[in-house]
Amino acid sequence: MEKTLVIYKSNTGFAEKYAKWLSEELNCDLLNYENRNTINWSDYEAVIYGGGIYAGSINGIDWLKSKLPELKNKKVVVYATGAMPADAPETKEAMEKNFTEAEAAQVKSFFLHSGLCYEKMAFKHKLMMKMFCKMLKTKNPQTYQILRLSFDHTSKEALKPLLAYINGNEQRG
Structure with a gap:
C-alpha cells in the first residue's frame, strides 16, 4: 500500500472525526492543519486533505x-464535510466551485455528510448561522429544518468510496 498522509482542518470536529477514521482504516499518518508546515512531501505517495464547507x-x-x-506525481484526495446532504444543490455547487478544471484533473474529491455542532462553533459562525436560518425559515422551510439544530450524521460507511479510490479499487460508473 502507498504511504499516505491525512491532513485535516476542523472547526467543529467533523472533518477531524473522518480524518481519524481514515488514519485508522489506512494505518497512515495523521496531521492537524496547524502542523502543515512540518510535512516532507517526499515521504508520501498519497495525500488526503479534509475540511468543512463554510460559505461554499x-x-x-x-x-x-x-x-x-x-x-504533481502523487495521489491527491480532498474530502469536504458539510451539513447539507450530498444530493443537495448547494453541496454539488460547493464541491464544483472549489476547483478549477486543471485542479479537478489532479484532485479526486469526495463529499462526506457530517452535521452541525452549534456548541463548538465560533461566535461569529453561530451568529451567521442564526441569521441564515432566520432567512430560511420562510424562504426554504425544508433547509431550515435541517440546519436549525445541532446534529451528527457522520458515518464510517460514507468513507467507502474514498477508501476504494485510495486502495485502487474504485468502482467506475
Missing part, C-alpha cells in the same frame, strides 16, 4: 491548492 468553500483548501505543483 472548503476550509483551508487554498493552502492545499498552492501545494498542488509539489504533489
